[in-house]
Amino acid sequence: HVSRRWVQNCSGTLFTTPIFYVNAGPHLGHVYSALLADSLHRERALRDCATRLSTGTDEHGLKIQQAAEAAGKAPYQFCSEVSEQFRAVFNHTLISYTDYIRTTEEHHKRTVEKFWTVLSERGYIYKGVYEGWYSTPDESFLAESQVMGIQDKQGNVIKVSTESGHQVHWTKEENYMFKLSDFRPLLLKWLETHKQAIYPENFYQIVLQWLQEDLPDLSVSRERSRLKWGIPVPGDSQQTIYVWLDALVNYLTVAGYPEAHHSWWPAVHHVVGKDILKFHAIYWPAFLMAAGLAPPDHIFVHSHWLASGQKMSKSLGNVVDPMDCCDQYTVDGFRYFLLRHGVPDRDCDYYHEKVVQLLNAELADALGGLLNRCCASSINSTQSYGFFSSSCFPDKHNCFDKAASARAMEEDYQLIEFVENLPTEVQARYEKCQIYKALEAIDACVRLTNKFFQRHTPWKLDSTNPVEKLWLDTIIYVTMECLRTYGTLLQPVVPSIADKLLSRLGVAQNERTLKDFLFLARYHGKYCPFEGRELGPDTGVLFNRLDQNKSRKTKDPSIPKL
Numbered sequence: 001h002v003s004r005r006w007v008q009n010c011s012g013t014l015f016t017t018p019i020f021y022v023n024a025g026p027h028l029g030h031v032y033s034a035l036l037a038d039s040l041h042r043e044r045a046l047r048d049c050a051t052r053l054s055t056g057t058d059e060h061g062l063k064i065q066q067a068a069e070a071a072g073k074a075p076y077q078f079c080s081e082v083s084e085q086f087r088a089v090f091n092h093t094l095i096s097y098t099d100y101i102r103t104t105e106e107h108h109k110r111t112v113e114k115f116w117t118v119l120s121e122r123g124y125i126y127k128g129v130y131e132g133w134y135s136t137p138d139e140s141f142l143a144e145s146q147v148m149g150i151q152d153k154q155g156n157v158i159k160v161s162t163e164s165g166h167q168v169h170w171t172k173e174e175n176y177m178f179k180l181s182d183f184r185p186l187l188l189k190w191l192e193t194h195k196q197a198i199y200p201e202n203f204y205q206i207v208l209q210w211l212q213e214d215l216p217d218l219s220v221s222r223e224r225s226r227l228k229w230g231i232p233v234p235g236d237s238q239q240t241i242y243v244w245l246d247a248l249v250n251y252l253t254v255a256g257y258p259e260a261h262h263s264w265w266p267a268v269h270h271v272v273g274k275d276i277l278k279f280h281a282i283y284w285p286a287f288l289m290a291a292g293l294a295p296p297d298h299i300f301v302h303s304h305w306l307a308s309g310q311k312m313s314k315s316l317g318n319v320v321d322p323m324d325c326c327d328q329y330t331v332d333g334f335r336y337f338l339l340r341h342g343v344p345d346r347d348c349d350y351y352h353e354k355v356v357q358l359l360n361a362e363l364a365d366a367l368g369g370l371l372n373r374c375c376a377s378s379i380n381s382t383q384s385y386g387f388f389s390s391s392c393f394p395d396k397h398n399c400f401d402k403a404a405s406a407r408a409m410e411e412d413y414q415l416i417e418f419v420e421n422l423p424t425e426v427q428a429r430y431e432k433c434q435i436y437k438a439l440e441a442i443d444a445c446v447r448l449t450n451k452f453f454q455r456h457t458p459w460k461l462d463s464t465n466p467v468e469k470l471w472l473d474t475i476i477y478v479t480m481e482c483l484r485t486y487g488t489l490l491q492p493v494v495p496s497i498a499d500k501l502l503s504r505l506g507v508a509q510n511e512r513t514l515k516d517f518l519f520l521a522r523y524h525g526k527y528c529p530f531e532g533r534e535l536g537p538d539t540g541v542l543f544n545r546l547d548q549n550k551s552r553k554t555k556d557p558s559i560p561k562l
């Protein structure tokens with residue numbers, strides 16, 4: 001049975017978002033990463049599994065040092081202000097984080113120092129002279145194969161990173177190096193034996209490809225004279241720990257390393273954008289192996305939101321403000337759109353018309369319309385959950401039950417089969433971080449339920465006739481059971497809408513988990529606590545239709561303010 005399977009599979013999981021670099025405020029892309037992790041975390045909680053969600057801010061490095069200088073602020077004050085902006089946006093968009101970490105916190109510094117010391121004591125760090133190309137915006141040294149020459153606006157030939165396009169400069173300095181080159185065989189073995197470690201599959205293949213290429217040792221410190229805003233190397237105050245090593249260790253800080261991480265490590269699921277795949281899928285597992293720890297269980301990678309065909313990014317300045325989106329579409333509407341339309345394995349274009357069209361079709365018309373119809377007092381005169389009649393809807397597998405009064409049709413049996421399987425399908429989609437597919441499956445069922453309602457034209461049934469009343473009550477009960485399933489499954493994505501829907505159906509807070517979820521109990525000859533229950537009092541619209549032109553006019557920056 002479905003619910004038994006869930007309990008068996010249940011173990012504690014720590015979901016993480018990337019920690020966000022505070023050289024500028026949050027945009028839609030950051031919220032998307034956080035939302036994916038948030039709904040994975042909420043879905044686990046719905047199955048009564050132990051789960052945590054961590055997010056936070058990455059606050060060291062040259063870019064922050066420079067951004068703070070430009071803003072005329074002390075680095076820590078600058079970081080605190082931007083970190084608070086991220087926290088405010090995550091609170092507003094209902095990201096249910098359990099841990100919010102800042103890399104400037106003392107306990108994180110201690111974890112990084114400890115982690116560095118372990119790497120050093122195990123012989124994976126040595127001092128060397130590094131000479132090569134350096135990209136300040138990317139905080140990375142690059143091999144010759146990773147740079148190319150282009151002409152700048154003045155016609156001078158400059159070198160840029162082939163991956164990010166940022167200018168690079170020839171740099172020579174004494175650094176601590178990490179023996180990354182030692183780890184190629186171990187990383188390959190890990191990926192061979194953990195084919196689901198990096199998901200979706202196309203990113204797994206990309207990482208395998210990288211491992212066929214040159215894997216030089218990695219510089220993991222910078223001269224303190226150049227980079228002051230960072231954690232000093234233990235025992236060498238002239239060097240600062242590389243910001244990426246510092247940032248990645250945040251996951252261990254949250255897990256409680258070095259004393260208390262065992263109950264959460266390696267049951268970790270990182271959600272990351274594809275731009276930081278190499279750091280998470282090569283450097284991070286190698287650091288962990290060097291420290292004698294296992295790599296994380298899963299790395300879920302997602303692609304980018306584009307604005308007019310280009311990656312939405314703070315350096316390009318083409319970002320969409322998540323707060324504006326929440327104003328226009330409501331928080332739940334915005335969450336639904338990003339998770340329903342965002343496909344992790346390929347980039348997605350973001351534009352207003354698409355959001356309005358999707359939300360009107362799926363949340364307002366299909367889901368909201370269905371709820372309205374079965375709660376309308378013209379059809380549901382007793383304002384209740386309905387009653388099930390097995391003579392109208394006999395058990396398909398029990399031929400003795402088939403009575404002359406049976407009204408259910410073949411398509412109705414198909415509907416209940418689809419809805420019955422929906423929780424399992426949704427769970428399978430979540431396990432692969434295919435939330436858009438989970439939502440697609442729910443939407444397909446919502447549409448089938450609308451058809452069921454339409455097919456039987458309950459508004460034509462005479463409720464004063466006892467025989468017709470039995471069938472009318474059954475139609476309402478079946479529709480409500482379907483809606484209860486959708487409301488329960490939608491909680492990780494649209495928590496407020498799901499709450500409104502379930503409250504309207506009279507489903508109590510403690511009846512909303514998936515642990516003992518049973519669909520259509522009465523059809524299976526079991527007791528159903530919801531049958532005949534009075535509906536909740538909130539008759540408000542589930543999701544108001546959006547006006548395509550209106551929202552656009554108020555938010556289009558090309559329209560000058562009067």
Ligand SMILES: Nc1ncnc2c1ncn2[C@@H]1O[C@H](COP(=O)(O)OP(=O)(O)OP(=O)(O)O)[C@@H](O)[C@H]1O
Pocket residue numbers: 018020021028029030032033271272273274275276303304305306311312313314315316
């Ligand atoms: N356009 C985007 N689409 C989806 N996710 C994004 C996008 N931009 C950023 N992210 C998420 O936020 C993380 C951190 O991004 P970052 O802070 O580097 O933002 P950015 O706007 O890309 O900055 P920069 O322009 O300086 O590279 C990414 O790894 C990814 O998880």
